[in-house]
Amino acid sequence: MDKVVHFEIPVDDLDRAKGFYNSIFGWKLEDFPGMEYTGITTVAVGEDRMPTERGAINGGFMARTAKLTAPNVTIAVASIDEALGKVETNGGSIVTPRTEIGDMGSYAHFTDSEGNVVGLWQNAG
Numbered sequence: 001m002d003k004v005v006h007f008e009i010p011v012d013d014l015d016r017a018k019g020f021y022n023s024i025f026g027w028k029l030e031d032f033p034g035m036e037y038t039g040i041t042t043v044a045v046g047e048d049r050m051p052t053e054r055g056a057i058n059g060g061f062m063a064r065t066a067k068l069t070a071p072n073v074t075i076a077v078a079s080i081d082e083a084l085g086k087v088e089t090n091g092g093s094i095v096t097p098r099t100e101i102g103d104m105g106s107y108a109h110f111t112d113s114e115g116n117v118v119g120l121w122q123n124a125g
Contacts (some may be wrong), residue, residue, distance in 0.1 A: 092111055
């Protein structure tokens with residue numbers, strides 16, 4: 001069974017969003033150089049950067065786009081290509097095709113049968 005491993009919150013003003021969420025929840029925020037993305041740590045992580053607390057997830061802020069307008073969850077899969085094929089076969093559509101993130105892994109976004117945008121993640125290796 002594939003599980004939810006991450007969340008993303010689209011923003012219009014990154015600095016404003018960082019200040020808002022940090023002042024309320026005390027989240028650790030980390031900008032990724034060369035990317036318009038800020039990692040959100042809501043729970044302690046191990047050396048592998050994965051949450052150490054069972055069932056907890058971390059997330060990120062990304063720039064709002066015409067297709068990515070609302071918060072979404074990301075599901076870890078063994079194969080993004082296979083998952084995207086199943087999405088299309090079952091009436092969904094691809095929003096962001098498979099995109100590599102250095103040596104970390106790959107992500108994609110799709111629209112489900114209800115019009116929601118959902119993320120996919122595949123670890124490298």
